[in-house]
Amino acid sequence: MSEKKLVHVMRQAIRWGDMDVLGHVNNTVYFRYMESGRISFLEEAAGEFNMQGEGPVIVTAYCTFIKQLKYPGEIEVRTYAGAPGRSSFEVTHEISLVDAEGKADVVYAEGGGKVVWIDFKKEKSVPLPEHLKAILPA
Known part of the structure; x- marks a missing residue:
């Protein structure tokens, strides 16, 4: 994605159940963290989804694991969006651990999807709603 725009930031606790037997957050949970950020952004941008109408699906997903997350802790998920196509756009996410000073400067994982x-x-597929396209980068 050549140009991306920060569109959403959220924080959430790392839950005890997010860990696996090795004592770190299980790899599948990172996708849940990204999903939470993506859905929160989309609901703010386009409203709640009516399964009888139109809405988003994700057709690709990927994640690069940089550092291990462990319980307890709080993470910040930053969601970025790319330029819109007719019916799609790319999203990327950065997952950072919130430190004792409340900063989330170190990226622990990054990923995204379409x-x-x-x-x-x-x-x-149908064309993206105009009000959603308006907040995506040109």
Whole structure:
């Protein structure tokens, strides 16, 4: 993604159940963290989704694990969006641990995916809503 725009920031606690037997956050949970950030951004930008209407699906997802997250702790998920296409756009996320001073400067994982806007009943892509396109980078 050539140009991206910070569109959402959220914080959440690392839960005890996020850990695996090795004592660090399980790799699958990072995708949940990114999903939470992405859905929170999309609900703020486009409203709640009606499964009888239109909304987002994710068609690709990836994550690079840089450092281990462990319980207890708090993370910050920063969500960035790329320029819109007809019915899709790229999102990327940075997951950082919040330190004792409340800063989240060190990235522990980064990832993203492609969001496609669809008609849920028809299971076909449709053009992105104009109000969503308006907040994405040109």
